[in-house]
Amino acid sequence: MGLSLLLVGCGKMGQAMLGGWIDDGIIPAEIVVIDPNAENLAVALDLKCRGVEAAADMPTDFMPDVIVLAVKPQIITDVLPIFRAFAEKGSLVVSIAAGTRLATFEAAFGESAAIVRAMPNTPAAVHQGMIVCCPNGHVSSAQKSDCDRLMRAIGEVAWIEDEELMDAVTGLSGSGPAYVFYMIETMTAAGVKAGLPEGLAVQLAQQTVAGAGALARASDEDAAQLRKNVTSPNGTTAAGLAVLMDDASGLGPLMERTVAAATRRSRELG
């Protein structure tokens, strides 16, 4: 695709994106990865990227089209000054840090820097990510298209203009895979408690979540109808759902509190 890319931070999310980009053969012309953690840097080197421990070790002639910032929000403001010269020369800066606002990057890189706040999730590693992008006013249409192609390589992409929504996006799809993994954990544990061998319970829980997700995506029917399709009158599902859909103690109020707590935390991180 002919893009040169600088990935700053190759931890859990950096690796998921890098794996997705490289697995699919959608390799930008050049990828340089910076990470001081030797173990995480080794992942980038294994994927045949150029990897360096610090920005000072970058190839001197390297000028990235896109810089993806994938370090923790708690340290992101410390690393920004190092990349200001790139932003001034026209690199697009894409930050995936939870909470950190466009204004923080504009303050560090200058008012005319082109910045996209993006919120991906870890299924990016298998090209099933959900990535929501929010640009500032200086992102050109060519840069938007570069960012879109990069993100489309690792999942589904939505663009929004209202930055206020990014906290709720983070609380839903950014953190969401963890909720689903926990659902798999709890379904497995419940299956074991109901008498299933653990290996079989894991297989049933994983494939049920994966299959239901795939059906929800492929079907013309909405999730509520798909749920009704499983539920025979007075059958087993109705008995289970009476617990799960309880107005007070069911999944509905629990999920509302879960997403609200994550959204609140995203705001705090900003």
Ligand SMILES: NC(=O)C1=CN([C@@H]2O[C@H](COP(=O)(O)OP(=O)(O)OC[C@H]3O[C@@H](n4cnc5c(N)ncnc54)[C@H](O)[C@@H]3O)[C@@H](O)[C@H]2O)C=CC1
């Ligand atoms: N883990 C996830 O599912 C998601 C994470 N994010 C965001 O991605 C960012 C990274 O999160 P994780 O990958 O989970 O954290 P992580 O802790 O796994 O990765 C952070 C990486 O940054 C590296 N690092 C630290 N200082 C650095 C520096 N000065 N220069 C370059 N690299 C440096 C660390 O060695 C580490 O490998 C965070 O801002 C988070 O909000 C966004 C969406 C989903």
Ligand SMILES: O=C(O)[C@@H]1CCC=N1
């Ligand atoms: O937990 C976090 O703060 C990051 C952001 C979204 C997913 N992981």
